[in-house]
Each structure stands twice: as C-alpha cells, then as structure tokens.
Amino acid sequence: MELKYPEDLLYLDTHEYVRLDSEIATVGITNFAIDQLGDIVFLELTEVGNDLSQGESFGTIESVKAVEELKSPVTGVVIERNESLIESPESIGKDPYGDGWFIKVHISNAQEVVQGMSAEKYAALVEGA
DSSP: OOOOOOTTOEEOTTSEEEEEETTEEEEEEOHHHHHHHOSEEEEEEOOTTOEEOTTOEEEEEEESSOEEEEEOSSOEEEEEEOHHHHHOGGGGGGSTTTTTOOEEEEESOGGGGGGSBOHHHHHHHHHTO
16 A cells, blocks of 8 residues: 655644644544554544543554554544444545544644644654655
8 A cells, every 4th residue: 555644734653643624623543554553443432522632542443453542633622523434444544534534623722733743754754764
C-alpha cells in the first residue's frame, strides 16, 4: 500500500490526524497506523457529548496484531462519531482521510492544535527519512 499524508492535515506522533474546519476538528488515524495494525477487527469510540482533553483517550482500535489507545489531538466536546466504522471497523483502511474519520470535536482551545506536525514532517518521522 502506498502511504499518503494529505497536506491539509496536522499529524501527531501517536499517528492520529486532525483536519481543522474553523472550530471543528475531524480526527482519525493515518495510513501508516492502519498499515502497521493490519486487519482491524474492533473500534470503540467515546460518546457524543463527552468532554476530551488533549492527549486523552477517545477510544481503542483493535487489530489481529494489537490493541491501541486513540489519543485526542485537541481539547473540546465530541459532537459526532462515525457510527458506520464502529459497525464495520474493517472499512477504516479504505478511505482513512475521507469516510474513515473517527470523531468530530468542537475545539475549546484552538491554540493547542499548532502542536501537530505537517505532512512532510510526519512522513519523515514514520518513513525514517
């Protein structure tokens, strides 16, 4: 699989990404994380309405290889979660940056998002460039 990292996203070293649209952050995991996990068999996501702090777990993803905590890149309130992925976790890898998002968060502190990496920096981190 060719690993892609869209330029319009910010990336965390824990392999989550965030897409900012004004005060809304869409959060998912990267192609690299999906590639490393292998076949995904289970996804658990926090409930809509829950408050999240940056770095706090918002769920878990389980594959045939491992179970990983998902970490929030932002502080805010969960306003939406991707129910279709919970029902069909194996579909996460089909379009991780489009239909494969996990949660949407109304950001309470826009300044902290700056801590994410650019696509170029993230690619260098994971590909060892």
